[in-house]
Amino acid sequence: MHLAGELTILVVSRDDALISAARAGLKERADYRLVIAEDGKTAQERLNDIEVHLLLCDLDTVDDAQDNILTRARVSHPGVCRIAVSSQNRDDADSEAVRRSAAYLYLFKPLTPHQIALMVKRSLEMNELSRRHRLLSRELKISVDDQIFEERVDMSVKGGYSQFEKLVYASAKMADLIVEARKAAVTDLPVLIEGDTGTGKELLARAIHFNSTRVDSPIHVQNCGGMLDSTLHSELFGHVRGAYTGATADRLGLFRAADGGTVFLDEISDVSPSFQVSLLRFLQNGEVKPLGSDKLLHANVRIIAASNRPLLEMVEKGEFRRDLYYRLKGFSLSIPALRDRREDIPVLTDFFIEKYAGVVGRRVIGITQSALDRLQAHQYPGNVRELESEIRRAVALAENGGYITERNLSAVFDNLVVAPDVGQQAEMEGGTLKEMVERLEQRVVVGALTRFRWNQSKAADALGLSRVGLANKIKRYGLHDG
Ligand SMILES: Nc1ncnc2c1ncn2[C@@H]1O[C@H](COP(=O)(O)OP(=O)(O)O)[C@@H](O)[C@H]1O
Ligand SMILES: [Mg+2]
Numbered sequence: 213m214h215l216a217g218e219l220t221i222l223v224v225s226r227d228d229a230l231i232s233a234a235r236a237g238l239k240e241r242a243d244y245r246l247v248i249a250e251d252g253k254t255a256q257e258r259l260n261d262i263e264v265h266l267l268l269c270d271l272d273t274v275d276d277a278q279d280n281i282l283t284r285a286r287v288s289h290p291g292v293c294r295i296a297v298s299s300q301n302r303d304d305a306d307s308e309a310v311r312r313s314a315a316y317l318y319l320f321k322p323l324t325p326h327q328i329a330l331m332v333k334r335s336l337e338m339n340e341l342s343r344r345h346r347l348l349s350r351e352l353k354i355s356v357d358d359q360i361f362e363e364r365v366d367m368s369v370k371g372g373y374s375q376f377e378k379l380v381y382a383s384a385k386m387a388d389l390i391v392e393a394r395k396a397a398v399t400d401l402p403v404l405i406e407g408d409t410g411t412g413k414e415l416l417a418r419a420i421h422f423n424s425t426r427v428d429s430p431i432h433v434q435n436c437g438g439m440l441d442s443t444l445h446s447e448l449f450g451h452v453r454g455a456y457t458g459a460t461a462d463r464l465g466l467f468r469a470a471d472g473g474t475v476f477l478d479e480i481s482d483v484s485p486s487f488q489v490s491l492l493r494f495l496q497n498g499e500v501k502p503l504g505s506d507k508l509l510h511a512n513v514r515i516i517a518a519s520n521r522p523l524l525e526m527v528e529k530g531e532f533r534r535d536l537y538y539r540l541k542g543f544s545l546s547i548p549a550l551r552d553r554r555e556d557i558p559v560l561t562d563f564f565i566e567k568y569a570g571v572v573g574r575r576v577i578g579i580t581q582s583a584l585d586r587l588q589a590h591q592y593p594g595n596v597r598e599l600e601s602e603i604r605r606a607v608a609l610a611e612n613g614g615y616i617t618e619r620n621l622s623a624v625f626d627n628l629v630v631a632p633d634v635g636q637q638a639e640m641e642g643g644t645l646k647e648m649v650e651r652l653e654q655r656v657v658v659g660a661l662t663r664f665r666w667n668q669s670k671a672a673d674a675l676g677l678s679r680v681g682l683a684n685k686i687k688r689y690g691l692h693d694g
Contacts, residue, residue: 219336220245220263224255224281225270229322230297234268237325238332247427252281259285261431262377262422264292266336269313270321271298271306282313293339295331297321373559377419379412380563383553393545397423401542402495402515404480406522410597411547413518414478421474426514429473432466437479441487446503448475449490455504467500467511480517480540481526488533495539515540550592550599557588560596564603565616576607579616586618586625626674654689657682666693 221244223234231248238244247262249255252274258264267285274280282294296315298306310318316335323331373382376390396403397420405413414433421431434447442456450465466475483491493499500509517540526532550556561579569576579587583606592598606620618625642648657675664670672682685691 218245219243219265220247221266221268221332222247222249222255222258222264223268223270224249224252224273225268225297226250226273227270227321230270233323233325234328237328240329244332247422255281256284256288259289259292260378261418263375264289265339266293266295266332268295268297268332271296271302271309274309277305277308278312280309280313282309282315286313291339291343293335295319295335297323377415377422379415379419380559381553381556382559383555385548385553386556389545389547392543393420394423396420396543396545398425399543400425400514402517402540403543403545404523404537404541405516405518405545405547407518407520407547408549408595409520410592410595411549412596413520413547414476416545416547417474417476417516417518420516421476421514424474424514426473430470431474431476432470433476433478434466435478437482439482441484442503444483444487445490449494449500449502451503452505455502459504463502465500465502467494467513468509470513471511472513474514474516477515477517479519481519481521481523481532485533488536492533492536492539495536550595551590554588557599558584560599561587561603564600565607568604568607575613576610576616577613579606580618583616583618583621586621590625653685654691657685657689658691661686661691661693 221234221238223231223246225231225248234246238246247258247264249258250273255267255269259267267282267289269280269282271282274282282296285292285294294313294315295317296306296310296313297319298321300320306318316338317331319327319331373380374387374390375381376393379386379390381387381390393416403417403420405416407413417433418431421427434444436444439447445451446455446459446463446465448466450463450468451459453459453462477491494511495515498510498512500511501507502509523532523537523540527534527537561584565576565579587599587602594601602622602625603616605622606616609620610616643651657671660671660674661668664674668682668686669679672679675682677685
């Protein structure tokens with residue numbers, strides 16, 4: 213599951229001795245990334261943003277033995293190896309948290325760097341072994357099952373899919389994009405991410421932040437869509453008390469709150485011409501002037517902006533400032549629509565099944581090939597977000613302990629002609645254009661009739677034909693039921 217050569221260890225603690233022991237113990241390994249969170253809330257955010265492999269939790273920082281980051285991670289991130297650390301005199305108080313979290317190890321402070329190094333190494337090995345074991349068992353189960361499960365692209369133990377933090381992909385297009393994103397991450401340049409809604413722009417922005425030198429500082433998100441200039445100004449630059457009616461206290465503003473870190477500006481294409489000027493000034497010299505104040509402050513923030521409208525076209529039409537556009541696109545990344553990278557659909561499907569099978573409380577072991585074919589034939593105007601909600605729904609509807617089948621998919625998937633290769637086949641068999649087109653037409657008509665069990669009005673609807681139109685084609689090609 214993890215990228216070769218990068219294992220992330222999240223330490224939740226406020227104990228300086230433990231944190232420095234962890235830093236010292238893990239620093240020799242270039243393939244380890246150590247991330248520190250001071251409290252449970254921050255730790256939960258890190259778990260959601262980055263790919264964590266081991267969670268080491270200092271129980272002195274949690275105050276609820278029943279419900280804390282360690283017990284919650286068991287449910288929300290079951291693949292993460294959990295280790296509890298505590299003070300010896302808290303043995304009784306902590307036993308409940310240890311039990312509920314099903315921690316792999318429970319140790320007392322103080323821990324030395326060498327102890328931490330060995331424990332982390334062995335725990336990660338153990339976790340990887342049990343992950344592989346789980347996947348293999350699951351595959352064996354599939355292979356002894358009915359013939360309805362045709363050969364599937366293998367995406368588990370032998371690899372076949374990759375991840376950049378929480379972004380999952382298998383397509384060459386995404387692989388190329390992630391290579392660029394990794395390069396962008398280590399520079400300190402602004403990044404412009406373009407892509408339709410739901411393609412994963414925010415996910416990518418977070419992944420970039422957590423792979424940059426700013427990883428220990430915050431990332432804040434501001435959606436700029438449909439906002440009044442004054443609201444946006446006080447959100448980003450802050451305001452002073454009394455700056456406008458209702459401004460009853462000073463507001464810091466995201467730029468200063470994120471000082472040292474990253475601000476993600478979503479829907480950047482929506483900002484007004486005058487606000488574009490303020491942003492440009494900020495990008496040029498980091499100047500922050502809170503609303504109602506004449507003090508000039510500064511913030512060191514990296515900007516990642518996203519747009520689902522092509523910004524260059526807007527520049528050419530005079531709707532977006534050219535100078536701001538060039539400032540924003542220190543690096544420019546464009547995420548393709550899901551329909552243009554269909555190879556990602558199976559791996560995303562499996563990823564979302566794993567994600568939701570646990571949450572909804574029913575175990576779903578997978579998806580049938582025919583249901584997956586349907587998913588792969590769809591256009592996805594809502595991109596990955598749409599696929600994700602479809603899977604969440606299908607997991608809830610699927611039979612307990614079973615597979616997602618075509619019946620569990622929503623109505624939009626009914627009308628799909630699942631014949632991705634039919635066009636190509638018709639072409640390969642040769643003949644004149646007219647013959648090829650007719651062969652293709654005949655196959656599509658047969659496909660629709662079969663799918664609707666020869667209910668001609670439904671098939672005609674699905675094909676966008678009148679009943680008479682369909683009847684004519686049936687006659688012309690001499691088709692019959694059975
Ligand atoms: N490659 C991906 N792998 C896993 N989840 C993804 C991927 N792309 C998008 N998602 C999920 O789809 C949803 C929409 O992603 P988001 O980043 O908000 O898209 P955008 O900002 O482009 O509208 C989120 O729930 C996100 O987790
Ligand atoms: Mg978004």
